[in-house]
Amino acid sequence: MTLSPPIADATAPPFVDGRKVLCNGKVEPWTGPVQEVFAPIYKAAGSEEKVLIGYQARMDEAASLKALDAAVASWSHGRGEWALATPEHRIAKIEELVKELKTVREQIVQVLMWEICKSAADAAKEFDRTMDFIAGTLKEYKAMLKADNAFVQMDGVLAQSRRGPIGVMLNLGPFNYPFNETYCTLIPALLMGNSVVMKLPNVGCLAHICSMETYAKVFPPGVVNFVSGAGRTTMPPIMATGKVDIFAFIGGSKAADALLKIHPEPHRLKASLALDAKNLGVVMPDCDMAATVTEVLAGSLSYNGQRCTALKLLFVHESIADAFLAAYCAKVDELKIGLPWESGVKLTPLPEPNKPAYLRELIADAKSLGAKVVNQLGEQEAGPFVRPTVLYPVSEKMRVWHEEQFGPLVPVVPFRELDDVYAYLAQSTFGQQASVFAGDVVKCAPLLDALANSVGRVNINAQCQRGPDYLPFSGRKSSALGTLSVTEALKTVSTEYVVATKDNAMGKAGMLSLAGAQCNCVASLI
């Protein structure tokens, strides 16, 4: 069976005209250079012309600094309208935003399907999950407001611990969850009273362009400002000003490191980083083979393996490696590859133009060092379609052992002793999650302990994943700094401060009525 290139069918593509900018509460036409946004899908059979689905403004240094200035002015050293607004007002505004976003749900789902090629089911899930995340965040924020256990009386001092905004956030998200991941820091930041400059993901910008007018309508001028275009051009000037107080970045560590280095006062920059990962799966000899194959299949290949939480290196015990590979590869080759709107489709075109060539490089490197492609349909590609490719046996000499493939490539490592896994953990720079598949889980306690001290989440007989979004989502080593989740993100984007008095007459009630208790702060759960 050969693979043919993805051709746009009768479904009408969306078109989002992003020749405009959101700055200081206004959406204005952009007359500078623009970037065409193409879906990675060919217009017609025999043609390599991709489908044009929109434009984004290719902002320059001056335009991005203008967006920053608007955010700085709206923050006004903590005296801006939004920073001083009551929690109730901010809640009402976020609820208004949600209501407005839900009116463009279909448009956003469509552009996620065309621009980043999420299947219809996954694109809808990205939108709906984001709405659930916002609902959960609002619930948590309201609970924080009610917290009455934040008082301490000690040595004649009555003190209360509160949380307040930090200032100006620079927010960047990745192409694979362009809507959901940016919202995971954007919404908590807004609720806590910060002002934001949001850099739209270069691939994945259209979902945000669809909601530009909504932001202008809902929030006071300067509270939310968008920057679009090349990150290399627009981000360094912003970081160089030293006016960014929170750097909320979800993406690759290369870009994050480059930007962090530019801030002139890094010691005072609060960073929330969710970065690259190379999550490992460990398949033990006594695992339930059928159940393990099902979980590993979803864990390694949903959305073409383009998830930070994807299983990106599988350690399989050598005694069951043949049986595992036979069962797993059969399922891999059955996965339906096609266009996002086709029913039952699991694998779709890769939205990053350079990804097929990169995956080819990794495969060639592994093959030259002794690995084989072990699934029948592996290595097939056509334009941006790449069939999942299972490599075995993979070893430390190969690039795919070290690099985050972020695509449909599954490296499998045979192991004899758990020491082989421990050696990997010791040298790996990644530390997001891991999965263990075993029958006798208790016997795996030493392995689970080793993993618990190396990664942010250990999954037992289950794939790695971020959800449910109430759970803390973090990681160790170079994979993360700070924690995202419904419950943690509000703390990540705020700062704790204390109000204290020696005036006995004031009491808790008096203190609650003063020093911002009615406005820009909430009691923290201490």
Ligand SMILES: NC(=O)c1ccc[n+]([C@@H]2O[C@H](COP(=O)([O-])OP(=O)(O)OC[C@H]3O[C@@H](n4cnc5c(N)ncnc54)[C@H](O)[C@@H]3O)[C@@H](O)[C@H]2O)c1
């Ligand atoms: N840990 C997590 O929660 C999580 C979630 C999703 C994705 N990711 C990671 O994100 C990566 C995939 O996403 P990606 O390819 O969009 O990441 P990326 O680092 O290329 O891009 C992330 C953001 O940074 C911008 N950017 C990229 N290069 C830049 C540069 N040189 N200067 C300034 N800005 C720049 C992009 O426009 C985008 O908005 C993977 O490594 C994946 O593991 C992590």
Ligand SMILES: O=CCCC(=O)O
């Ligand atoms: O890419 C990051 C998040 C993926 C997930 O939801 O598990």
